[in-house]
Amino acid sequence: MLDFLRQEGIDEGLIARIEEYRSSRPVAEEDRLRVPSPKFRYYGREIWQLAITALLSGENILLVGPKATGKNVFAENLSAVFGRPEWDISFYLNTDASTLIGTDTFRNGEVSFRKGPIYACAEAGGFGILDEINMAKNESLAVLHATLDFRRIIDVPGYSRISLDPATRFIATMNYGYAGTRELNEALASRFMVINMPVISGGDLEKLLLQQHPDLKPEAAAQLAALFGEIRKKCESSEISTKALDLRGLLAAVNLVKNGLSLREALNIAIINKSFDEFERTLVEDLVSARIDGALTKDDLFTGKAL
Numbered sequence: 001m002l003d004f005l006r007q008e009g010i011d012e013g014l015i016a017r018i019e020e021y022r023s024s025r026p027v028a029e030e031d032r033l034r035v036p037s038p039k040f041r042y043y044g045r046e047i048w049q050l051a052i053t054a055l056l057s058g059e060n061i062l063l064v065g066p067k068a069t070g071k072n073v074f075a076e077n078l079s080a081v082f083g084r085p086e087w088d089i090s091f092y093l094n095t096d097a098s099t100l101i102g103t104d105t106f107r108n109g110e111v112s113f114r115k116g117p118i119y120a121c122a123e124a125g126g127f128g129i130l131d132e133i134n135m136a137k138n139e140s141l142a143v144l145h146a147t148l149d150f151r152r153i154i155d156v157p158g159y160s161r162i163s164l165d166p167a168t169r170f171i172a173t174m175n176y177g178y179a180g181t182r183e184l185n186e187a188l189a190s191r192f193m194v195i196n197m198p199v200i201s202g203g204d205l206e207k208l209l210l211q212q213h214p215d216l217k218p219e220a221a222a223q224l225a226a227l228f229g230e231i232r233k234k235c236e237s238s239e240i241s242t243k244a245l246d247l248r249g250l251l252a253a254v255n256l257v258k259n260g261l262s263l264r265e266a267l268n269i270a271i272i273n274k275s276f277d278e279f280e281r282t283l284v285e286d287l288v289s290a291r292i293d294g295a296l297t298k299d300d301l302f303t304g305k306a307l
Contacts, residue, residue: 001081002081004041005018005048008045008048010045018082025084025125025166025167027125031085032085034085034086034087035086036079036080036086037080038077039212040073041207043200043204047195055078058169059192060169060191060193061169061192061193062133062184063173064174064194064195064196064197065196065197065198066175069197069198072129078127079126082127082169084127085124085126085127086126087118088117090132091130091135091137095140096137096139097142101116101119101143101154101156102115102156119154119156119162122147122162122168125165128170129170129173131172131173132174133184133188134175145191147170148188200247202225202226202228205224205229205247206222209225209254212255213255215302216302217301217302223291224250227250227288227291231244231245231287232245234287239283241275241277241280244272244275244280246270249271250270254266256270257301262294262295262296263293263296264288264294264295264296271284272288
């Protein structure tokens with residue numbers, strides 16, 4: 001991952017500080033399996049430098065942006081770069097204080113405390129990924145306030161107060177406009193450094209496709225990136241919803257072609273069919289047909305044949 005940062009042009013001074021951070025904060029043997037090995041890379045030098053500087057300064061960060069900007073991919077990349085065990089904490093309707101901190105459980109004939117992900121992350125000096133934090137209930141947010149500010153503590157009702165390990169950081173993500181989401185209150189927002197995640201550029205998407213599939217023809221990667229860009233433009237102009245704007249789906253489609261489907265079949269199930277409205281699905285289908293010959297197969301995308 002550090003070699004990847006050098007390829008992205010990240011300042012050598014920051015990389016040296018990351019190396020110092022990693023060497024001075026060893027990971028416990030039982031937590032090593034939690035250190036991620038990302039399948040995908042996040043491309044974007046400026047965003048990398050902002051996030052690295054904030055984390056090295058002891059801050060927590062909030063990644064904000066629309067769909068398909070790579071927020072969760074970037075959070076996982078950051079955990080890997082810093083060599084920290086990762087806890088993924090999703091917020092939903094039933095997430096409450098006991099879900100996050102832990103609760104009493106009956107084990108071996110006696111009552112004991114079962115640690116929740118926030119507690120375990122804080123104790124191990126891990127990176128806690130707070131996914132869709134703007135879906136959190138007020139009860140959950142109250143738990144986070146003392147954890148995320150200068151106090152860096154967790155009060156465990158009926159037990160004790162624990163302090164966060166100095167290596168602990170929290171990386172939150174949020175989308176605007178999703179069902180069930182709401183505005184983040186000022187008290188919680190003030191506990192984060194907020195990074196607005198930009199839309200992935202065509203060039204960076206080509207890099208991502210080629211990183212995943214080094215044998216993919218560069219012109220094929222360029223065509224797929226251009227298709228994704230056109231779908232995004234349709235979404236931004238409100239001609240279609242964001243259902244078809246699925247970066248995971250595009251990457252999966254390439255993998256499906258590699259495993260035997262035609263490009264049309266792959267794009268149908270990975271992109272087009274995610275628009276459940278018939279009229280919208282037809283619009284997406286027409287957009288795909290205008291950009292790419294759907295009859296293309298593995299030999300066309302992964303050999304010397306021209307698109």
